[in-house]
Amino acid sequence: MKWDAMNNAKRTKNLIEMYSEDLAANLAKEDDISEVTIFWEVPYHLEGQNKAKFTYKRKGENMIIG
Numbered sequence: 001m002k003w004d005a006m007n008n009a010k011r012t013k014n015l016i017e018m019y020s021e022d023l024a025a026n027l028a029k030e031d032d033i034s035e036v037t038i039f040w041e042v043p044y045h046l047e048g049q050n051k052a053k054f055t056y057k058r059k060g061e062n063m064i065i066g
Contacts, residue, residue: 006044016040016052024056024063034058035066 007015020038027033040052057066
């Protein structure tokens with residue numbers, strides 16, 4: 001994913017959390033998916049230390065952060 005603006009670190013964190021939750025929620029609609037791991041890289045923040053990882057596990061019909 002790519003966006004036009006170079007957001008500050010807090011805004012970037014909020015955006016990738018929001019997109020991760022949305023993606024996990026949509027994937028939860030698929031019965032055969034039990035876990036989702038999402039990696040993000042933000043090249044303009046902290047070169048070399050710019051990756052984020054979100055893992056979600058199925059709980060009933062939903063995905064929860066695990």
